[in-house]
Amino acid sequence: MIHVHDRELVVPGQLIAEGSYRLQEGTFREGNQVYSAVVGLVDLRGREINVIPLQGRYIPSRGDLVIGVVIDSHYSGWIFDLNSPYTGNLFVSDLLHRKVDLNREDISGYLNIGDVVIAMVKDVDERMRVLLETDAPGMGKVEGGELVEISPVKVPRVLGRKGSMLNTLQDATGCRVSVGQNGRIIIEGKDQRMMNAVVEALLMIEREAHTSGLTDRVRLLLEKAKSVGGN
């Protein structure tokens, strides 16, 4: 028995359903009842109940693409700020994809404090210790471009269904947009005006994430920027 409708805004402690449903994020069970734990939108799919939080910090999960900022170094690697309660650890061997003899090599030249790196979460243990790796194309140190930070809960909207929004952002502007699950986004491109348009679009998406017609408004914004560019 469901007490709310799909996409309804719920608050912590609000009764969502009674019965044997499969619970996903943002919910908890007490006996036969299912409640929301957060402020969010109910997402009902068959027997699955999900509450999409409208606010919250980023909690690292294996396989996530993240954008981290170096805050410290240690003997065999670096510690990253991930815009999360948890920092990430990158061993030099995972940065360079080869074994490193620390007795012979001085690794301090590879990354400095403040450097930005696109990485993937390799593993998270039960103590929430996070291991990173940069073992795929497009990962590694970022040398230029713009860094935008949005609320992590809005990242799905930036990507869009099957990546549709992200494709729109890239195709309309010719920029490369790397989206971290932790709310950080790197925009790289040759045309500063187009890069700025992407920034504006991202801020619009963050503001209006849960409204309809957003993709059209974003497309319009990008088209305007292109034409103002003066051809």
Added chain:
Amino acid sequence: MCEIVSSVKRDYIIDLAKQGKRVDGRTLDQFRDVSVEVGPIKSANGSAQVRLGNTRVLVGVKIEHAEPFPDTPESGVLIVNAELRPLASPSFELGPPREKAIELARVVDRGIRESEAIDLEKFGIKPGEDVWAVFVDIHVLDHDGNLIDASALGAIAALLNVKPPEDEAWSLKEFPIRKRPVAVTVSRINDKLMVDPCLDEESMMDARLTITTTEDGSICAMQKGGVGYLSREQIEQAYQLVRMKAAELREHLR
């Protein structure tokens, strides 16, 4: 926990500055949206809440009896205190005021005291024993840069808004404010000067200069901050900027 402005953002800010632009779309000589709400706190004798963009500061003025300083037995006492409450920023910690809060309070204090905005001579009650103390308490609620200008503006707005205490010892017709000192902070990023640094700009600026002026443009307080230096020309250039912006800020006072 320190504020990290990653190298990418830093380069972006520097690049924009070269073109005379800033992260939030302002020009170098533009202040963020300013709002001054006067009298929100009824338990205070005077109060004001200032918003400078997202920076939010609440200033409360309390007037109480106090003992005078021995060398000025008939003068009132001015005490300015600032609290950088931890709710205002992840980098503010609990505990007694440390150097940032202390500097903030002392710079605001200097602006009020050195301009002689308040005629403290009128605040004697019983010479040598009892005078009026004016407490100006700065309570920072949301830190997005440039706390000094917001706090100084809040302080003078709150003072202008004071209703004297209901106390038979209060003999003045009105609260004696003579001047309206206003602080304006200018920051230097490379060779560019910009007013009202937001948090991102503050985190990577080379230096800042705060100049407090009164209505006729005369300077009553100055404070240079930051790890870098300023040239003579930059300081004089800053003063020109400050003069113009102080007049604009003063428009927000009653």
Added chain:
Amino acid sequence: MEKPEKLIVDGKRLDGRALDELRPIKIEAGVLKRADGSAYVELGMNKVLAAVYGPREMHPRHDQQPDTAVLRCYYNMAPFSVDDRKRPGPDRRSVEISKVTREAFEPVMFLELYPRSVIDVFIEVLEADAGTRTAGINAAAVALADAGVPMRDIISAVAVGKIDGTIVLDLAKEEDQWGTTDMPVALMPRKKMITLLQMDGHFTEEEFKQALDMAFKGCEQIYEVQRQALRKKYAVKEE
């Protein structure tokens, strides 16, 4: 100020309220930019701001709990919030209130979801008008929800007391000053579980039961205002 002769006249209190009536209350969610979550509450002349940071990294590291988050609450009064200026800094009363506030929230939090981290709750009383600790708890509950911190319920709090021998809801300043009993209560409204209970004064068993009934009713009213505040902020964002 002198004690008024009567605090209740013809069933009405000094400010015109009925015995079981709350002062005007207003709650706004998400009022600060830097904090992860925030809320502002006005209850009578009380003006209270609450902010939440977290979950976030806990320093110093040796204070981290390996398998759970730590919840910290700090209640503070601004120097200008009271009639006689309060010297800045924690006093014994603030420390006690901070503790019972934390304990009011611990039963509803899912702290084990965030090992080694800390959730910080800051309560700032900007203007005080009796009942600041309950106003603070109401604000903190909304701020926690606003920050996306998962909870089993939104905690609601109110104070009841006894004036002129009669039980009343939500004591005003004079009633707190001249009444005989003050009892703040915080509730998990959904399950009617009490997470904060303090009392000073005098109650018979019967009076205590009556007071609890009244507190429960008051909390339920506040619960609705809290939920509305959250809906209002986020409804703007959704269609």
